[in-house]
Amino acid sequence: MDQRTPDPPLYETLAAQIETLIESGVLRVGMRAPSVRAFAAQHGGSLTTALQAYRLLEDRGALEARPKSGFYVTPRTHQDRALPAPSQPPQRATQVSISNPVFSVLAYASDPSYAPLGCTIPSTSLLAAERLDRHLARCARVHGRNYNIYADPHGDAELRGQISARALRLGHAVPPDGILITNGCTEALNIALSVTTRPGDTVAIESPTYFGLLQVLEARGLRALELPTDPASGVDVTALDKALGARRVAACLLASSFNNPLGTRTSDARKAEITRVLTRHGVPLIEDDIYGDISFGADRPRPFAAISPKADIILCSSFSKTIAPGYRIGWLAANRRHDQILAAKFALSLSGAALPQKAMADFLTSGGYDAHLRRIRQAFADNVDRMRRTVDRSFPKATRMTDPKGGFALWLELPRGFDADALYVRAIRERICFVPGSLFTASGGYRNCLRLSCSTEWSARIERSVERLGEMAEEMLG
Known part of the structure; x- marks a missing residue:
């Protein structure tokens, strides 16, 4: 009696071929798969069989169908790895005190001889700096004399108009006069804190949170109240409500989208719930929307300010993660405290550099920013996907990792008792830089966690460095 296993249906064989192309990196996250017709012709199958293969891959989450466009590769879920x-x-x-160790990490992160898994600074090859430089050169040649002045403290009017128009597309109706151009997002956050807090006050934040925000709190003499945070859904609203009822909190500082380091995308419903709690307790919200434009999904998340336009919210953002960090062009928008904010900006830096603002305005006016965003979103999604796959096969089996929906940070949680600071010391000796989890808190936690940056173009060097980190982690766990 013939006991041979029957051959799989042809559509399953074709689906496996597509999966091989995805696993090998030939088809990367965000790329369009071959058309159903072309794939059928190439492999000698019918249109119906090829479509069955694509539908099977869609059911498995490997492809997504886009109306009138075709099938595209989706980020892999890596379901065998639990979330932190x-x-x-x-x-x-x-009380916050992290600046000294942060400066040490930054020194290694900025050294090109170290594998760049540390700071979340995008590769220059992925950004639009070269095109922006051409606009700057033209502005200097044509308008240089007119812009070699102290600018309006509000910032370039045309640039504010462009930011206002983009905000309106998200349902955030902020007029150009309600926008203030700043020297990066960090200055925007400093201004927002200066008008909502005084030294010694307490600010509620996500936990873990970006060490740069902790440095700002430390410099301003502020205390941090860390809130329980789920990597999949965001801040625990019940815990927030309880915390605000138990003590005086001067402000709440949260990421709008893709928290660094967790990459969390908070739902609109939860954002509305958070702002209702803050409003009930009379606590202003400062939202950091710097990663909002780097969404791996079909839609860009809406900021808190668009969801709750009447709430006391100060939105802070910049173009540093999408166009050019060196231009230091950020902004803030608020529906209240305008005079206080303008006075704080004037006292802090008088105004921003006029010529770079004019160049940025020309760049946005000329069009192409949305096409540029589509390109870098695909690149960062691909980087994150490759990083997750490398961690998946290289790190100890008990390692948990986040599943970012945007941005370019990946957070790993190893078993309790693991010492990521010790791993960092070993990694630095081998010229590999990452950021240990202890820098993302003011309360001494996350010693068993680390953040990997996915902001640099993927390469064999990066892949090998991640593999080596996994090997060292395995050795340390015995």
């Missing part, structure tokens, strides 16, 4: 556990920071306000 929701954070449980101590329910007390903490």
Whole structure:
């Protein structure tokens, strides 16, 4: 009796061929798969069989169909790796003191001789700096004399108009006069904190949170109240409500989208719930929307300010992660405190550099920013996907990792008792730089966690460095 296993249906064989192309990196995240007709002709199958293969891959989450466009490769879910556990920071306000170790990490992160897994600074080859430089050269040649002046403290009017128009597309109706151009997002956050807090006050934040925000709090003499945060859904609203009812909190500082380091995308419903809680307690929200434009999905998340336009919200953002970090062009928008914000900007830096603002305005007016965003979103999604696959095969089996929906940070959680600071010391000796988890908190936690940056173009060097980190982690766990 013939006991041979029957051959799989042809559509499953064709689907496996597509999966091989995805696993090998020939088809990358965000890329369009071959058309159904072309794929059928290439492999000698019918249109119906090829379509069955594509539908099977869609069911598996490997492809997504886009109307009138075709099938595209989706980020892999890596379901065998659990997400990090929701954070449980101590329910007390903490004095912030992290600047010295941060400066040490930054020194290695900026050294090109170290594998660039540290700071989330995008590769220049991925950004639009070269095109922007051409606009700057033209502006200097044609308008240089007119822009070699102290600019209006509000910032370039044309640039503010472009930012206002883009905000309106997200349902955030902020007029150009309600926008203030700043020297990067960091100055915007400093201004926002200066008009909502005084030294010694407490600011509620996500946990873990970006170490740069902690440095800002430290410099301003503010205390941090870290909130329990789920890597999949965001801040625990019940815990937020309880915390605000138990103590005076001067402001709440949250990421709008894709928290660094977790990459969390908070739903519109939860954002509305958070702003209702803050409004009830009379606490202003400062939202950091710097990663909002780097979404891997079909839609860009809406900021808190668009969802709750009447709430006391100050939105801060910049073009540093999408166009050119060196131009230091950020902005803030607020529906209240305008005079205070303008006075704070004037006292802090008088105004921004006029010529770079004019060049940025010309760049946005000329069009092409949306096409540029589509390109870098695909590139960063591909980087994150490759990083996750490399971690998946290289790190200890008990390692948990996030599943970012945007941005370019990946957060790893190793078993309790693992010392990521010790791993960092070993990695630096081998010229590999990453950021240990202890820098993303003011309360001494996350010693078993680390953040990997996916902001640099993928290469054999990066892949080998991640593999080596996994090997060292395995050795340290015994």
